[in-house]
Every structure is written in C-alpha cells, then in structure tokens.
Amino acid sequence: MTPKIPFSDTDLRRLTRLHKEVRNRFTHFGPGSWSIEISGIPGTAALIARIIDNVHDRGWAFRHVTAASEERLRRALAALSDDGWIAHRD
Numbered sequence: 001m002t003p004k005i006p007f008s009d010t011d012l013r014r015l016t017r018l019h020k021e022v023r024n025r026f027t028h029f030g031p032g033s034w035s036i037e038i039s040g041i042p043g044t045a046a047l048i049a050r051i052i053d054n055v056h057d058r059g060w061a062f063r064h065v066t067a068a069s070e071e072r073l074r075r076a077l078a079a080l081s082d083d084g085w086i087a088h089r090d
Contacts, residue, residue: 005051005054005055006054011047014040014043014044014047015044015047017040018044042083045080045081046080046081046083048080049076049077049078049080049081050081052073052077053077056070056073056077
C-alpha cells in the first residue's frame with residue numbers, strides 16, 4: 001500500500017481556512033463589500049504544490065500526461081513553491 005500524503009496540523013489548518021474563508025466566500029457570497037487577505041497565499045501555494053507533487057510521485061494520477069506536460073507541471077510546481085512568485089506580474 002502506498003503511504004499517505006503527509007499533513008501537519010498547520011497544513012490542515014491552512015487548507016481548512018482556504019476552504020472556509022476563501023472558497024466559501026467566492027461560492028456563497030452575499031451582497032456587500034469584502035476583501036481577501038493575501039498574506040498567506042505563498043505558503044498555501046507551496047503547500048498545494050507539495051500535495052500535487054506527492055500525488056504525482058505516486059505514479060497513478062498523472063499517468064496519461066505527456067513528457068512535455070509533465071515537465072511543465074514540474075516547473076509550475078517549483079515556481080509555486082518559490083516565495084518570490086507572487087511579486088512577479090506580467
């Protein structure tokens with residue numbers, strides 16, 4: 001059996017907050033004004049990149065991906081794991 005993807009209590013709190021405070025507000029928003037706190041986005045992006053990378057390393061979820069697509073995925077995950085990405089704008 002393949003080992004589970006490791007999550008710390010901090011990781012779980014971060015993902016729960018993303019779901020409750022960001023996802024739910026976008027999905028179930030009511031009229032009014034609101035803002036999104038972005039200070040935790042780099043850490044959350046790095047966590048999500050790690051999870052996707054762990055899933056990829058299991059070898060099943062991305063089994064139909066071409067070598068070129070896999071390389072793009074690896075570069076994107078590396079970029080998301082780098083704290084400096086959010087400061088770059090095109």
